[in-house]
Amino acid sequence: MTDRLTSPPTVRALLAREDLHLRLACDESALPGQALDRAVRWVHSSDLADPTPFLSEGLVLLTTGTQFAHAEDDPDLFAAYVRRLAERGVVALGFGTEVVRAGIPSLLIAACANNGMPLFEVPYRTPFIAVARANAEATAAESYARRTWALAAQRAVSLAALRPDGLDATVAELARQLDAWVGLFDSAGDLRREHPAGALDAATRDELDGEVATVLRRAARAGSSLRIGPTPFSLQTLGRGGHLRGVLAIASGDLDAESRAVVTSVIAMAGLALEQNEGVQRAHGMLRAGSVAALLAGDLGLARRLARELGHALAPGAIAVGVVEASGALLETVSEWLAGGVADPAPLLFGRGSEGLVVVVAPGSALPETLADRFPVRVGLSAAATWQEFPRAADEARAALRRQRGSVARFGETAASGVLGALDSDLARVLAAAALAPLIDHDTTRGTELVPTLRAWLESDARIDAAAIALGVHRHTVRTRIASAERVLGIDLASFPARAELWAALQVSGL
Template identity: 40%
Template sequence: MSADLRTLLATQGLRLRPAISLSSDQLARPLLWAHNSDLADPTPWLEPDGLLLTDGLQFAGPAPAEAQPYVERLVDCGVAALGFATQIVHDSIPPALIDACAEHRLPLIEVADRTPFMAIIRLVSDATDRDQREQLERSLRAQRSVARAALRPDGLAAILRELERNLGCWVALFDAAGDRLAFPAQLQVPATIDERVSAAVRRTLSKGRAAAARITIEDTEITIQTVGHHGSVRGALVVGTGAELDRAGVDLVESVIALASIALEQSRALDTARRTLRSGILELLLAGAIDVARSSVRPLWGELPAEPIRVARVSTGGQDAVGDPSGDALLATLELAAERNPGRLFFGERDGRTLVVCHADDTRWIEQLLSGHQAHSGFSAPAEWSRFSDALGEASLALRRSSAFHPAVRFDQLVDEGLLGMLEQSGARAVANRLLEPLDRHPDGAESIRESLVVWLSHNGAWDPSARALGVHRHTLRNRVDLASALLGLDLDAFAARAEVWNALQLTAPARE
């Protein structure tokens, strides 16, 4: 291990003694270097965590350095301790330097009896070299143990156990959906920080790309690193330690991530085959070969969802699922959900979109699962398997109606809203306002004209009932309708024109605001 002040003071041949009171933390602080300098400001050439040695020449002569600024500069630079040689330039340590070191809590050591600085420098240097050599040897042993673990039948779990053993810390592995994967471990994530760790992992995975994060929760240093390559994140490795990892620890974690990525990537060919097979099953379903599809799915994924079913067509990130990183992450999540909930959902890819089939009662659960990937989805109305093709058409219509405000749309909701509801949500109100704009510009005002048109059209163009409902003469009503026809440039004697104006009036009615 590295040298520290306790080791130096205990080395009899060096004849060192503290000039001020030292705490246990100061005595135990590792020293990474030792060097001598009599400059009034040596800090431009110094690094933190070292022992600076001086014979005090800078504090002698006609213009001696001031102790306070000198010590302040050393402390700001991160110097761990100051060694002052006596009986060379000074018989004793200048009192001002002792006071400054005590005030700024900079350990001050007296180097007495003409002890050679080189002896101190060599001792610190040798200890640092030994420490680095031991770290390298430990790192190599750890790397070898992890490499051997990768060859075991349970390679991934064995790798993680070796990482845990070598670092003496807890290790957790999460899948692409942010759920922790179980493996035999000696240490578990502390219950007090479990949920916060999971939330941090989900935030890291939500980026959909290779990423790393280091956070501190309740004095625990936590390293989060995604597993997999860019565009195909397979999960995340989390390591929790009592202190920040040293270089050897970081190297070991990186090696484990690389091996874990290889182990997970080896399944990509199988994943591709599964995706192709799922797409083939969808074609069977669309062709009406339900029994053939059931018999093909059963030995691989279990039963298809029970009737009534809903078919969902899904879009991620405004792009196709195939080749889109967010789409790949969604497919990985759906795969996990299907494994954990056999018989509740089936999914596949067709025409560049992901299709999901679930029991009608599971619709909300699937919507929540999709929302975690910022996906837009359109769901069919409940249907039987024999109507799979029709249900897919309904899902496609519903998907086109989705938006940032309504990412999940059900076809049966569109039916309940009627055609006007569909028109309104598709932006038709702006078109209706533009159509009726000439009425609003008329100097007589649009209110009486609009009201007259609504009443007249609701009475199927009958003049007398409409006039009575408005409380006006039938000729007054006719004049208003003729004026509206002229302003709008429409022949309101024609059914098509009447229907267009009626829809526009309904879409812009105050009750719809």
């Protein structure tokens, strides 16, 4: 990200300035890793015994050693001095020789080695102000290089956004400029674009997917940082609060101000692109809804014309119609996911209907199960049909939803229970109990067997002899009980409608 021609202000870069003639007082291998590569924010000089109240973190301290003049043989004094500097965050110590004494005190060298503090000699011919000026120049050069990079990066990103594949090119350019993996997730939490592709291992991807899903569920605009294993990530939401369009993920830790400015520009352009894309998707959604309405109305010709406007034709062959049941906001998310073209297998057609989202699939398609697994929805699915039979198939899908539990309700299972099975509802059970109550009360109070007799008689196609054999009684007994039941119910069981009503009540009640 930094201009390769400009060295960042570090201890190593400061020591590398040949005009300063600085010399490291110990072997680099004796220092902790990266000790010489720590950033230097400023260079300060002080001969106080304890300058730490006046120092800041990331600072190089220069001293001539006057604070040690009266205790050069006290190792505890040197050890405490260096320890205080290290705890304050001082990154290196420079000792000016030939001012108070020749060379660096051996006890100071030992104390710095014990604390992992880089110690270097500043020769008499090099004034402290020259060291401070060198670091200030490096800081200014690095700052200028970062600003120059940020402007160039924003220009490159803007040019990428003008390409035909603007969103993909923008994400790719951001990844190149940051020299990091960048991924763009849609509103359903699917990774739609990534650069470089396949750079994340499966475990990291799975955990990142979960984090993105959590951010999207909150539905609030936010930026967050996290670490997955050794990799730091930054997450930035796209879109407005309550209606997020996606999440931009960057495999990078804390970004500096210039990098954040570039990311902000990408977020703005990506958000605008997604909002514009939303307008297109809204128009496509209206066309899809029109296709569904035309099919429900039996106007196959109009449905075909609308489908062609969407860029595809109604595929010939058998179909199955599914109706997705969920809240309005969730149905919109499902629609966006289907519109994104990532569903596998893809639907033959989908669109909003009066009772939910209608999805047309090939018979045997796994898409209904995929929808139910991915989203908290229920799907009613019709039996195989043709496009001409679309209204009937849609009714079957809705009937399956009403009659069955479970995430995917299939009409074939509903049809297997027959017409009377469809009467299995709370209302039907209440009506059946009310219709049979006089018979049950009569059997309970008088010890008769009107209910079992009626069931046996109806199961025997209303034949007295067959019912008598089934019950093990005389046919006159059956005839007498039927007549009693007619008096109790106040109906004439000689008519088929009356028998059908009684049979349905017996079936629903389970008596």
